[in-house]
């Protein structure tokens with residue numbers, strides 16, 4: 109007799125000893141020989157084929173993982189759901205599971221592209237009917253092979269063997285440690301959408317968490333760039349400026365002024381202190397009503413820009429008692445202004461080279477001159493050696509030295525400054541400076557060193573001694589013959605060395621002092637100055653040595669006559685005597 113139900117087909121037969129035996133084929137395809145026990149009034153399985161229910165092709169249907177014996181339990185693979193939950197309820201799982209999200213796969217004639225990803229299912233027996241891909245020798249090649257075909261649903265790469273499956277996956281059984289001990293891993297193809305944060309290790313595509321984190325970081329960076337842009341716009345062309353503004357608008361100790369602040373401070377630039385090649389200087393008072401400042405307004409956008417940058421990046425970053433203090437700056441639109449502490453006594457030239465109509469200034473006494481010389485030397489020594497990077501002033505002259513109320517000198521005017529990195533000793537730079545203070549190497553076009561400042565300083569020292577410009581004519585008469593008398597304009601530096609050699613320093617010192625000076629100091633200053641103006645930069649002392657000599661800590665030899673200087677003077681003498 110054959111009985112068919114929805115769940116199984118049963119065939120009953122009677123045996124000789126009247127025991128009831130029957131054969132059933134259930135949904136999964138498993139064939140069982142059953143025995144009806146009258147005593148226990150229950151059915152007992154005598155024989156089953158295949159003996160493990162998970163081993164039947166349709167124990168759980170496609171895209172499931174089967175587990176357990178004798179009664180199998182079936183789970184849908186991840187991101188799959190039961191195809192027919194009603195059937196599953198009545199133990200009919202043959203329909204298996206279906207995808208929650210369709211795969212993404214576009215197949216053209218030659219190219220297949222896909223954004224799908226793979227979910228590993230570990231410790232399983234692999235499905236039936238694999239296709240072995242012999243050419244794939246790595247796991248990624250195996251993965252690529254599967255992605256390259258729209259029908260491929262999974263791959264495995266175990267023991268260097270690549271297997272791929274097309275269509276439904278059947279008979280995947282989980283390792284139970286007894287019947288099933290497989291350590292194989294199958295990689296199930298899923299739509300990228302299905303991936304959860306737990307799959308961060310997947311190499312092919314970033315997961316949601318990574319994407320979110322990257323988006324937040326990206327957004328933060330964008331905002332930072334936007335802020336920087338706004339900041340840069342505010343200080344257009346000021347990209348070189350230090351970045352550390354504090355909340356009072358101060359940059360590493362110097363203040364970033366608004367143009368209107370400086371208009372107010374200088375009462376609309378009404379009190380002019382002086383003017384130079386790059387602009388005019390005005391007196392001002394800051395909003396605290398205490399700080400008096402000198403505001404330099406730079407003219408000419410291009411040249412002014414260069415000077416502005418040089419000043420801010422040199423004197424703006426360092427401080428020394430003998431260097432003028434940069435209080436702040438303004439860099440707004442085309443406006444470039446530099447704000448310095450105000451030096452009551454202005455620049456040194458005003459005090460050294462008095463004009464007859466200048467009643468404001470008094471004659472500098474010898475001690476003040478000596479202290480000014482020492483102060484300038486200390487300021488330059490700091491610039492050359494004590495800073496992080498060597499700064500060469502490039503324009504040392506009396507106009508570049510300011511003096512405060514107590515006649516403490518301050519090196520100023522850094523608009524032509526050049527910078528020499530720590531690891532370098534010289535720099536090739538464009539010609540800069542002022543005639544009369546220029547070292548010979550400027551003219552030969554070689555790379556310069558801080559010794560160009562030493563040369564300029566030497567020239568300034570001679571002017572401090574004499575109280576007159578080195579180039580100003582000193583008229584001496586040739587007394588041999590009154591008929592042939594001619595006016596002899598001796599260049600003061602040459603005259604100074606000659607007199608130094610002749611032991612007549614006294615006659616070099618400013619006559620306005622009426623002999624009120626320290627001769628030993630005057631000789632020392634004269635010697636130092638003469639060494640500083642030597643032709644060869646290696647013959648000139650470093651500013652630190654100059655400081656030691658002027659402080660009386662180091663002795664100094666008699667300097668030779670600089671040959672170049674002497675030659676130039678001799679030539680001009682010869683030319684003069686011909687007339």
Ligand SMILES: Nc1ncnc2c1ncn2[C@@H]1O[C@H](COP(=O)(O)OP(=O)(O)OP(=O)(O)O)[C@@H](O)[C@H]1O
Nearest residue numbers: 381382383384385389402448449450451454455507
């Ligand atoms: N901080 C200051 N305090 C007081 N007066 C100053 C200050 N800075 C400059 N001055 C005055 O303004 C004048 C002009 O200075 P500025 O630096 O513009 O030109 P310079 O040094 O004379 O010439 P250049 O810059 O062309 O070499 C100076 O000679 C000085 O009298």
